[in-house]
Amino acid sequence: MKxxxxxxxxxxxLALPNEGSNPGxxxxxxxxxxxxxxxxxxxxxxxxxxxxxxxxxxxxxxxxRLEGDELDPFNMNSQLLILKDTKLTIxxxxxxVEKGRPTPYGSFVPxxxxxxxxxxxxxxxxxxxxxxxxxxxxxxxxKGRVSIDAEALDGRLNIITGRKGTGKxxxxxxxxxxxxxxxxxxxxxxxxxxxxxxxxxxxxxxxHKYVNKIITLTPGKSxxxxxxxxxxxxxxxxxxxxLDLPWNSTRTxxxxxxxxxxxxxxxxxxxxxxxxxxxxxxxxxxxxxSRLYTxxxxxxxxxxxxxxxxxxxxxxxxxxxxxxxxxxxxxxAINRRMLVELLLGKLKExxxxxxxxxxxxxxxxxxxxxxxTYWDDIVTRMxxxxxxxxxxxxxxSSIQETIYRQVDNIFLFNFLNxxxxxxxSRVAKIDVESVKLIVKELPPRHCLIIGDAVQxxxxxxxxxxLDVDTMGETRYxxxxx
Numbered sequence: 001m002k003x004x005x006x007x008x009x010x011x012x013x014l015a016l017p018n019e020g021s022n023p024g025x026x027x028x029x030x031x032x033x034x035x036x037x038x039x040x041x042x043x044x045x046x047x048x049x050x051x052x053x054x055x056x057x058x059x060x061x062x063x064x065r066l067e068g069d070e071l072d073p074f075n076m077n078s079q080l081l082i083l084k085d086t087k088l089t090i091x092x093x094x095x096x097v098e099k100g101r102p103t104p105y106g107s108f109v110p111x112x113x114x115x116x117x118x119x120x121x122x123x124x125x126x127x128x129x130x131x132x133x134x135x136x137x138x139x140x141x142x143k144g145r146v147s148i149d150a151e152a153l154d155g156r157l158n159i160i161t162g163r164k165g166t167g168k169x170x171x172x173x174x175x176x177x178x179x180x181x182x183x184x185x186x187x188x189x190x191x192x193x194x195x196x197x198x199x200x201x202x203x204x205x206x207x208h209k210y211v212n213k214i215i216t217l218t219p220g221k222s223x224x225x226x227x228x229x230x231x232x233x234x235x236x237x238x239x240x241x242x243l244d245l246p247w248n249s250t251r252t253x254x255x256x257x258x259x260x261x262x263x264x265x266x267x268x269x270x271x272x273x274x275x276x277x278x279x280x281x282x283x284x285x286x287x288x289x290s291r292l293y294t295x296x297x298x299x300x301x302x303x304x305x306x307x308x309x310x311x312x313x314x315x316x317x318x319x320x321x322x323x324x325x326x327x328x329x330x331x332x333a334i335n336r337r338m339l340v341e342l343l344l345g346k347l348k349e350x351x352x353x354x355x356x357x358x359x360x361x362x363x364x365x366x367x368x369x370x371x372x373t374y375w376d377d378i379v380t381r382m383x384x385x386x387x388x389x390x391x392x393x394x395x396x397s398s399i400q401e402t403i404y405r406q407v408d409n410i411f412l413f414n415f416l417n418x419x420x421x422x423x424x425s426r427v428a429k430i431d432v433e434s435v436k437l438i439v440k441e442l443p444p445r446h447c448l449i450i451g452d453a454v455q456x457x458x459x460x461x462x463x464x465x466l467d468v469d470t471m472g473e474t475r476y477x478x479x480x481x
Contacts (some may be wrong), residue, residue, distance in 0.1 A: 001089070001117040003029070006109065009093045009431075011040055013117060014048055017085040021045060021119070022141055023438050024448070024460030027091060028120040031110040036098050038110050039120065040091035041458060043437045048088040092434055094457055102126065104456040126455050135178030137171075137449075138464040146461045150182045152453040153360065157379050157406055158390040159399065160447075161424065162413020167445040169194050171411055171463050172362055172392050176323055179360055180213050183321035187347070188362045189340065191369070193329030201467050213322040217309075219331055219339055220299030226308035227301065228266040232257055234345030239291055242337040249287040252280050256288075267303040268296055298335050300342075311346050315356045328369070336369040344378070351385040358386030366391050367398035379406050396423045409451035414442040430458050 001019050004012040011029075015021065021042045029038040095104040102125050123144045133150035140146055153175065160168045173195065176186050188195050199207055199214035217223035227235065232254070239245040239253065256274050260266050265274075272292050275285060295301050302308050318324060326343065328336050350356045361378075378389050391399060397420060404424070415421050418436070425435035429450055438448050438460065449459045 001027070003110070003112050003115065003117070004088070009107065010043075011038075011091045011093065013040075013089040013091060015045075015087045015089045017087075020087070021089055023441050024458075025141060026094070026120040026122040026457075027089075027117055028097070029110045029115050029117050031108075031115045033111055033114040034108065036096055036108055036110075038093060038108065039095045039097060039102060039122070039457070041094045041434070042089055042091050043434055044090040045087050046090075047084075048086045092431070097125070102455070102457070122457055122459060126457060133182040135175060135182075136464060137174065138461045141460060141462070146459065148449075148453040150179055150184065152409065152451075153179070153388065153390070154184075154358075155383070155388055156408035156452060157383065157388070157403075158409040158411070158451075159396075159404075159407055160390060160392045160411040160413075161396045161415075162394065162447065163415055164394050165444065166413035166442075167447070167463055168392050168394065168411075168413055169364070170445070170466060171413075171447065172364075172390065173198060173468060174463070174466055175390065176360075176362060177210065177466075177468075180210065180321045180323055184360055185315070185318040185321065185357060186323040186360045186362060187343070188323055188325045189328060189343075189364060189366070189369070190325050191328045191336070191364045193327055194364070195323075195325045196327050196329075198323065198325065198468055207468075213318070214325065215314075215317070215322065216325040216327060218327045219335065223309055223326070224300060224302040224307050225311070225342060226303070226305070227268060227271070228261075229308060229311060230342060230346060231349065232261075233349055234342050237345040238338050238341040242334065242341045243291045243294060245291055246287060249284045252278070252284050253288050268292060268301055269303060294334070295338075298338060300335065300339060312350060312355060315347075315350060315359070319357050333369070340369045344382075347387060348382055348385060351382070351387060358388065361387055361389045362392065363389060364392045365395075367393065367395065379403055396420050399423075407451070409449070409453045412439055412448040412450065413446070414444065415439055429456055434458065 001016075002014045004014050006012075013027070021027065023042055023044060025042045027040045027042065029040065031037065093107050095102055096106045096108065097103075098106075119142070121140070121142060121144050123140055123146050127147065131147060131149040134147040135150055136145070136147045138146055160172055162168050176188065176195070176198070179186055190196065196216045197204075199210040201207055235257075236250065236254070240250060245253070256271060256278055257266070260270055260274055272289060275288055275292070278285065314324065326339065328339065331339070347359070351358070378387065383389070393399065396415075401423075410424065412424060412435070415424075421436050421439060422432065425432040435448070438458070442448065442460070445463045447461055447463060449461055450456075
């Protein structure tokens with residue numbers, strides 16, 4: 001390869017037919033005289049526009065129709081064949097290597113005369129030191145093994161996004177199981193029932209290393225809350241933000257709650273009974289009672305001490321590594337919002353008291369059940385308390401731009417829609433053009449990783465397979481016949 005020209009942070013390289021590269025590949029320009037190297041990432045490969053090539057291609061097309069012997073005493077034809085397949089490789093500067101250490105910042109102009117250009121196995125350059133908590137993700141286009149350090153997710157905000165069916169949930173399962181193996185607790189809000197068999201193989205057999213660490217809870221069955229255990233603050237959050245209880249009614253409910261707490265009667269039936277006798281405006285009574293009836297009908301509350309879940313002990317049960325899967329499939333929209341408000345409200349309370357260790361939250365399609373004001377709360381205040389979130393979505397535009405601006409890692413699968421790509425690329429740690437050129441060409445199960453997990457060197461990875469029961473696969477009509 002040879003340097004043709006430089007335009008801003010973009011290099012155009014001439015490559016012979018046997019020097020093939022693909023979008024996402026890395027190259028290194030080593031300037032032996034300067035003692036530095038330039039790291040480039042391939043954005044696009046196209047034919048070199050060599051003067052006279054258009055006429056030569058036309059001549060070839062015409063010559064195939066003519067009869068006769070072709071004389072080529074100077075063997076020019078073989079050279080023309082090489083010129084026809086010479087490629088123009090367009091690259092972006094991703095960093096430099098100086099004194100043997102890569103950095104994603106800085107640049108220099110290498111010599112055309114004293115530089116050599118070679119393929120770069122970026123994963124070997126990035127991960128020369130042994131990781132403390134490796135999670136194997138997959139391999140590069142050139143078959144180099146790729147792992148990320150679990151510490152790159154610790155205290156971070158992550159987004160996994162891409163078109164439907166490209167492998168988002170598959171990657172999130174790899175991250176969850178990797179975190180569990182390293183002793184981290186995880187909470188998964190599973191809206192489609194894709195994670196409920198995470199401890200089983202594809203054949204449905206239990207995986208013994210996960211079987212006691214993956215706990216699946218179905219609201220109304222294995223997950224029921226007790227009013228006293230849940231506490232006033234999470235219940236208020238649910239009433240206000242999920243059930244839209246007006247402020248005047250909220251103040252009355254707080255007084256009713258405190259009265260019942262003094263008498264040791266914090267059950268739905270007792271609260272409703274006290275409210276019936278309470279001196280207040282009838283509209284306030286009706287507003288509160290209608291919410292209490294909704295709570296009773298939801299099936300997620302119980303007054304039976306044998307059915308209730310102790311939330312503190314539940315979260316403590318995974319403190320040495322485990323995952324709580326909250327199966328939100330088949331739950332109504334109002335039930336989903338109630339559950340999420342309760343769980344996150346209780347989590348905030350327990351984390352602020354340091355009653356439980358920090359926890360990793362995985363939220364599938366969070367825009368369907370998270371109120372807008374909770375987005376900022378999760379990624380700012382709750383992150384400082386110890387809740388580290390990974391959002392998984394196929395609608396990147398549903399996530400607020402203020403959230404994107406705080407993202408530490410993006411795992412980006414294939415998108416064809418420019419609007420979706422622009423929503424991400426505006427705040428990604430690389431330029432818009434790079435995101436569009438690479439992501440549109442990604443095949444299924446391949447993702448572009450951007451951020452701290454890859455030391456800010458964007459990396460295309462073929463995500464590895466996983467021997468778990470994949471509940472998220474789409475059901476088809478004709479494949480069953």
